[in-house]
Amino acid sequence: MAIIIGVTGRVGVGKTYLIEGLLKNEPSYDVIDLDKLGHEVLKQESIKEALIKTFGNDILKKNHEVNRGRLGDIIFNDLTQLRLLNNISHPAIKKLAEARIKTSKQNAIIIVGALIKEIGLITRCNYIISIIADNKKREETLGIKKRIDKYQQSDKQYKLMATHVFKNTFLKDIVEKFSVLVQNLLR
Template sequence: MYKVIGLTGGIASGKSTASDYIRSLGFEVLDADVYARKVTEKDSAGYHKIIEAFGTDILDENKEIDRRKLGEIIFNDPEERKKLNGISHPEIRRMMNADQEAFLKHNHVFLDIPLLFENGLDKNCDITITVYVTKENQMERLMERNNLTEKEAASRVNSQMSLDEKKNLSDYVFDNNNDKKELFDQIDEFVEMLKKQQL
């Protein structure tokens, strides 16, 4: 029996690095962010609903949704974030579920979902994994990666469930406080157990 494995983390925790590596090992990784982008694609149903909810100020000169402008609104206001999630999440879930069913016939499927626990999607998974870093490392990496001030980084980090909390809710943890090699070794070990059906 193939398993559905939920992979989560926080902003700048290295979840995408883990996903890319898992993908390179031959597994399907369904990335919620990719589906989220499809929901905001110009002229999609989601696109029109988002403009209706947030106004045309969030559009760039090509009439595309400017994710940075939208991000500024939702990262600083929980109510606005809830409004966006109410539009996008059902649509994301519908697309992901369809792909999951198709791929599960042939292999284990990983779901890369930032809000895995927040949205109760862990209940649809056989196994859950958090890519974990300390809050200090998370802040440092985010400031460096996105060229943010400490205040901007803090507002993004604090808008999410803490990684300590996610770690406690997970079946497995990939510790990403050190280098990539150490992260990849942990993934290799997990995949080996998966292949031997020891999970």
């Protein structure tokens, strides 16, 4: 049975950067990126139908794909709308993640995403690494994602769910330090 490591933390802490760096040195991990799964589920007809019913046809592009920008404008201005989206998408994301876990041939699986707990995958993880970073550094990397930040948990809440806390300093050697932590967890 594979060891599953959850990597989580607020938007802008460098989760993707650290995972990409880890994979350059150690490509034998299966990575389940919850953001990418979220984009995948938006292409499922049943999810699209539920979204149209909830948010209207204005969320669609001309090619009948979900316009994530328009959907984001709706959900990141109203917590009720965000909860409606999560109620529609989270079960489908969890189902996809569970299927990937089941079919993985690797000894180590990394689930990466800010919403591991909310999607219901925290109990699947042997370890949870919460990535934290200096707020000033985070804000430098946020860009358009800044509007997401106010809807996420605090660093304190991420630390409480963690078996390990990793501070991303964004310095040159940080990927190596993160890789050492992951490798130690797999021993």
